Amino acid sequence: MVAVTPENLKPLTSMRFLAAFWVVMFHYWPKLDLGAATGWTPGLVSQGYLGVELFFVLSGFILCHVYLEAAGTGGFKYGSFLWARLARVYPLHLATLIGVGLLGGVAIVAGISIDRSILSWASLPANLTLTQAWGLAPEAAWNHPSWSISAEWFAYLCFPVFAWVAWRLRERPGLALTLATVGLMATYAVFEALAGFPLTQATIHWGALRIVPCFAFGCAAYLAWRAGGLNRPGLMALVATALIVVCASLQIWDGVTVALFGVLILALAGLTGRGGVLESRAGVWLGEVSYAVYMVCVPWKLLAINALARLNGGSEHLPWWMWIPVVLAIVPLAGLAHHLIERPARSAMRRWAEQRASKGRRQIQPAAT
Numbered sequence: 026m027v028a029v030t031p032e033n034l035k036p037l038t039s040m041r042f043l044a045a046f047w048v049v050m051f052h053y054w055p056k057l058d059l060g061a062a063t064g065w066t067p068g069l070v071s072q073g074y075l076g077v078e079l080f081f082v083l084s085g086f087i088l089c090h091v092y093l094e095a096a097g098t099g100g101f102k103y104g105s106f107l108w109a110r111l112a113r114v115y116p117l118h119l120a121t122l123i124g125v126g127l128l129g130g131v132a133i134v135a136g137i138s139i140d141r142s143i144l145s146w147a148s149l150p151a152n153l154t155l156t157q158a159w160g161l162a163p164e165a166a167w168n169h170p171s172w173s174i175s176a177e178w179f180a181y182l183c184f185p186v187f188a189w190v191a192w193r194l195r196e197r198p199g200l201a202l203t204l205a206t207v208g209l210m211a212t213y214a215v216f217e218a219l220a221g222f223p224l225t226q227a228t229i230h231w232g233a234l235r236i237v238p239c240f241a242f243g244c245a246a247y248l249a250w251r252a253g254g255l256n257r258p259g260l261m262a263l264v265a266t267a268l269i270v271v272c273a274s275l276q277i278w279d280g281v282t283v284a285l286f287g288v289l290i291l292a293l294a295g296l297t298g299r300g301g302v303l304e305s306r307a308g309v310w311l312g313e314v315s316y317a318v319y320m321v322c323v324p325w326k327l328l329a330i331n332a333l334a335r336l337n338g339g340s341e342h343l344p345w346w347m348w349i350p351v352v353l354a355i356v357p358l359a360g361l362a363h364h365l366i367e368r369p370a371r372s373a374m375r376r377w378a379e380q381r382a383s384k385g386r387r388q389i390q391p392a393a394t
Contacts, residue, residue: 034090036293036303037083038312044083045315047076048170049322053352056330058342072273075282077173078225080319081236082286084177085243086250086294088184089191093247096185097192103185108378110181114174114316115155116370117362121168121320122152128328137331142166151175158232165229170323176232180240191244198248205245206284209238213280225279239283246287250294258295265289310360317359317367325358326351 051073054066095101129144145166151157152167158175165172180187194201216224216234227235255261265288272282293303302308329351334341343351 034087034294034297035309035312036296037087037290039303039305039308040289040293040312041080041083041315042308042311042318044076044079045318045322047073047079048319049073049352049355051076052322052326053348056326056341056343056351057348058340058344063342068274068276069270072276072279072282074226075273075279077235078239078279078283079286080173081176081180081239082243082246082283083290084180084236085187085240086247086290087243088181089188089244089247092184093188093191093195093244096188097195101185101188105378106184107181109375110178112371112374112378114177116374117317117320117367118155118168118171118174119153120362120366121324122171124324125168125327128324132331139327143327157229158235160230160233162229168320168323169228170319172228172232173236173319175229176236179233180236183237187241187244190241191248194245195248195251198245198252201245201248202287205238205242206287209242209283210280212238213278213283223279225283242283242287243290246291250291254295255288255291258292259299262289262292262296265292311356314356314359314363317362318355321358321362322355325355329354 050070054070054073055064057063059065092101092106126144129139132139133144142164143166145162145164148157148162148164148166151159151162152171152175155171155175155178156162157166158172159179191201194204212234213224216227216231220227220231224231224235224238265285269282269285269289271277272285296303298304330341330343333343333347333351337343337347
């Protein structure tokens with residue numbers, strides 16, 4: 026067993042920001058005025074939706090790293106696990122949902138034209154219960170990127186199943202990785218053949234399925250790292266990164282790129298303790314705010330692009346000197362959301378759970394004596 030605590034996998038934490046920023050560029054690039062070339066998108070940017078897959082694979086890896094041993098030896102507490110995961114994702118999800126609702130309401134009052142589906146009341150219950158990516162929301166609404174949080178919630182609920190399989194394959198990591206890779210490729214191929222579009226581009230209707238092969242692949246990658254990881258991880262990280270850039274730029278089948286995410290994660294995990302800039306305070310901080318980057322990017326785009334369009338002759342395609350500050354502003358905004366909403370709310374929810382558990386133990390103690 027690799028003797029590294031979850032908190033020490035700093036290269037993977039830093040990588041989260043790169044994944045989030047890839048998604049940001051996917052959403053923001055179409056708003057850049059390129060003159061006669063407006064509408065052209067580099068292949069790497071057009072594949073930015075795969076940043077979500079990178080998060081999904083990493084999620085399986087990290088949750089196995091944190092919980093697999095307890096799940097396999099009987100020390101896993103499902104209720105506590107779910108509460109901890111809810112504390113991690115729900116407060117900022119709720120805050121951004123409310124934020125989008127307020128922005129939409131103000132826009133309607135001010136007479137600004139918006140897509141009314143954003144404020145779909147029929148989709149609100151599914152968004153509040155994090156089930157909008159399970160096919161339970163009639164349309165994409167509110168803070169649309171939260172569909173992936175709904176998919177994550179599905180994986181959290183199913184984690185005991187993933188852990189049960191992973192624990193039984195812990196001594197055969199090669200087999201686990203082979204099965205997970207084949208399963209990933211087969212799922213992508215079969216889904217696209219039946220649905221007519223790639224699973225990697227599904228959101229609210231098939232998001233819960235979209236995470237399954239990636240999460241399982243991340244669990245298998247953890248078993249490979251647990252067994253010793255990769256030789257020369259620095260070189261492997263560079264090779265994996267280069268191949269990911271090439272595959273995305275050339276728009277090679279998504280299954281190949283996602284498979285390379287497993288190599289990248291394995292390599293970066295192996296760099297723990299010697300990751301250079303990936304273990305710097307700045308890099309780790311950016312990784313810590315990556316969830317907020319992801320969750321605020323669309324609300325901020327709605328606000329900033331619509332406001333600046335009025336200064337740009339009504340056009341939402343902004344010149345570079347407007348567009349770049351809008352993109353860069355996401356980081357400080359995410360920092361504020363992280364430190365003022367995400368972390369305090371997460372700590373409060375965990376304290377509340379600890380206090381209830383402590384109170385329960387005190388009530389049981391007299392009976393035990």
